[in-house]
Amino acid sequence: MSDFDAIDSLLDSVAPEAALPAPDVRRDLRERARLSKAQVARALGVSPTTLTGWETGRDPAGTVREKYAYFLDGLATRLAVAQEDEAAAQDPATDSAAAAGATGPGGPGTVAAAAFQAGDDVESLAVPEPCVLCGRPAAQRVAGFTQHLDPAECGRAPGAADTPGASGASGASGTPGASGASGASGTPGSSGAPGTPVSGAPSTPGAPGTPSASGTPSTPHTPSTPHTPSAPDAPSTPSASGTPSTPRAPSAPRTPGAPAAPDTKAAAPASPATPRAVKRPAQPKPPTRRAFQPSNEPGDLIGQAVQAALAAHEGDVEAATAALIKRAIPDAMALLDETRKGARYDVIAHPWMPDILKKQTSRGADQIWEARPKWTRPDLPPGEHEVTALDINGAYLSALKTHLPIGQLEHSTGFGHDRRRAGVHLITPAPWPHDDVLPNPLGQRDEPGPLWVTEPTLRLLQRVSGPRHGLCDPPEIHESYTSGATENLLEKFRIALKDARDTALADEDDVTLEYVKAMYSKFVSTMGESNYNRELYRPDWMHLVRSQAFANLWMKALKAYEEGLTVVRAMGTDELHLIGDWRRVFPEGRGVTEVKVKDVYTAGAAADDDEATRGEDE
Known part of the structure; x- marks a missing residue:
């Protein structure tokens, strides 16, 4: 060139x-x-x-x-x-084709307007399906359920719930008769509600007919068996609950061609419908997912990736593991997208962030304190002791279950704390008077005064200062950046990783085990400002998940202390050193709710004397 x-x-x-x-x-x-x-x-x-x-x-x-x-x-x-x-001017034929089976006073224009307002959750159906509320054909599916967008089209509309007409005559195929009665055999009448068979009427629906002036179809239905038409029922007086108080009594036969008496109850003003005792016709099972998403459950993406890597490297376990770890970040994001399909909330991947969550320099840190524990007991009890170093399994994996802000963080001031929200808070912590036996929930902090902490740290301080523990005074909150929160935002993602990890442990599959560990650990470490993950920019989530892992370790230290064990050391997310019978407190194993032994050593006065004696001999 x-x-x-x-x-x-x-x-x-x-x-x-x-x-x-x-x-x-x-x-x-x-x-x-x-x-x-x-x-x-x-x-x-x-x-x-x-x-x-x-x-x-x-x-x-x-x-x-x-x-x-x-x-x-x-x-x-x-x-x-x-x-x-x-x-432009609309062609009637075009209008009827655009309706696509939608009926009722709302019309296609109303349906389209409602669909645009509904956003992603509205799906137009090429072939109408029964509405999950009224059973009539509907041309839209909302959040996975077929239903009418216009209440006027739906049989569940106020004032139109399962009310049979006064005359017993009806228009076939949902066409109302002059009396406004419901169509036979569950065919909707003028009310739009599912029809109820009139006493003496055949249960087999007839062919579509055109109602005559009297409200009786011009072409009568042919019953499956000969019968004598019964007289129309007299209207019953509805009770306060909306259920007819007495059964209809037969009246004299109507002279053919005579107009039917108007149904005053059907013409009454609409009022909120009350559930009636009338048994509804069986409704079809509503669809459980959108058409363009074949499943709401994550597929076996992890297993497929492992098999593909092993095949690509001809069974070389080390090479396949290295390749999987290298692609752990994009694979974790793909799994996150898969597990968020059909979820209630959208993941806002790149929201605005306040300056306190931005790095001051390219290699520096922001202003958030994560309360990482780095504590060792200053003095041990007299004597020689056997200390067990425990390893907490899947610390970051468990910490994915924490209260995470859903949307953009909003600023607030004052001493109140809304537990329905989550974010970061500027607090002044109270002194910690138990550093000789327990680590400080804030971690080892050198500078006094106010500091920015995360939601898990604040909740931990409020918990240990509460009436149950009473270990310190509550913190003082000055200002906050928070958003509406949920604890289950990443729960399906966490469960998918946990299940894959459990299966790998049962099968002794080290390739999958290392791959899953890389997925959740790198997912947490790169969800902030990272060049390795441009798809997600949530430094607030990164701090909250890390702080939740530190808080989980601190709570294990507190549990050991309350059970009579001596806490010797607490470090990072997964290291806890104890003196005593820890097996009666924590289950041993490799599951995420279990702990495993990392090391066993001796500490105390006798061990120190031996070290001093060896030093003198030398």
């Missing part, structure tokens, strides 16, 4: 980037087109969490930015054309 070619290549790399609309416009375009995040992410070759970041403030770069801009431009053009066509 010549010098000029290199210069041209460099100039091409600094060309103006493709223009993108505002983040809220990007999301609006996708929602108006009824496209899910998973669909768009697959087309662009990114993860749904990355797309969420683009729709909440972050901008892509490079080739994928050009693809995204091309997609949004094409989407805006198609939606504009569709809007112009909709504004």
Whole structure:
């Protein structure tokens, strides 16, 4: 390559980037087109969490930015054309085709407007399916359940619940008769509710008919067996609960062609419906997932990756393990996306962060104190003691179950603490008076005064200062950055990793075991500001998960102390040294709820004397 070619290549790399609309416009375009995040992410070759970041403030770069801009431009053009066509004069035939089976006073325009407001959870059906509320055909599926978007179309609409008509005559195929009675054999009438068979009417539905002036179908239904038509029932007086108080009594037969008496109850103003004692027809089992997502459960992504790696390296265990560990971060993100399908909350991958959560320098740290324990008991009881160093299994894996903020952090001041929210807090901690027997819940801190701590650390301090333990005074909260939180945001992700780990332990599968360990440990360490994971930027989550691991270790130290054991040392996330019969307190094993022995050594006065004697001899 010549010098000029290199210069041209460099100039091409600094060309103006493709223009993108505002983040809220990007999301609006996708929602108006009824496209899910998973669909768009697959087309662009990114993860749904990355797309969420683009729709909440972050901008892509490079080739994928050009693809995204091309997609949004094409989407805006198609939606504009569709809007112009909709504004033009509508052809009745086109209108009926666009309805796609939707009925009722809402019309297709109402359905479309509701669908655009519903966002990702609304899916249009090519073939209408029974509504899970009323049983009538519906052309939309909301959050995995087929239902009407317009309450006026649904049989569960107020004032239209299972009310049979007064005359017993009905329009076939859901077409109401003049009396407003329900259609025979569960065919909906004018109320839109599932019809109830009238006394003496055949239970087999007839062919669609056109109601006559009297409300009786012009083409009568042919019953399966001959019978004598019974007289229509007199309307019953509904009780306070909405259930007819007395059965209908037969009345004199109506003269054919005579108009039916108007049903005053059906024409009454709509009121909130009360559950009735009338047995509803059996409803079809609603679908449990969206059409474009074949399953809500994560597949065996871990097992498939292990088998593929072993096959690619021709059974070489060491080479396959090294390859899997190298790809642990993208594989962990793929597993996270898989486990978040159909979840209640979206993972906001790139929210705005306050300055306290940003590194001061490229190699520096932010202002959050994680309360990492680094404590050794200053003095042991008199005598010689056998100390057992315990290793806490899967410390970071267990810590994934913690209260994590869902959305963008919001600032607040004051002394209150809302346990429905989570984030980071500026506190002044109380003195810790038990450093001779227990580590400080804040870790080994050299500087006094206020400091920024995480949600797990604050909750731990509030817990040990409460009436049950009373080990210190509660901390004083000055200000906070928090968001609405849930403890189960990463729970399916954690369970998938835990199950794979348990299976690997049972099968003595060291390849899978090392792969899973790399997935959750690297996932935690790179979810902050890291060049190794650009799909997730949540330094707040990273601090919270780490602090939860430290808090879990501290609670184990407290449990050992309360059970009469002597706590000698607590270090990091998984190292706890004890004197005494620890097996009556902690189960031994390799599971995430168990501990294993890391080392056994002797400490105390006799051991110190031996060391001094050996020193003198030398």
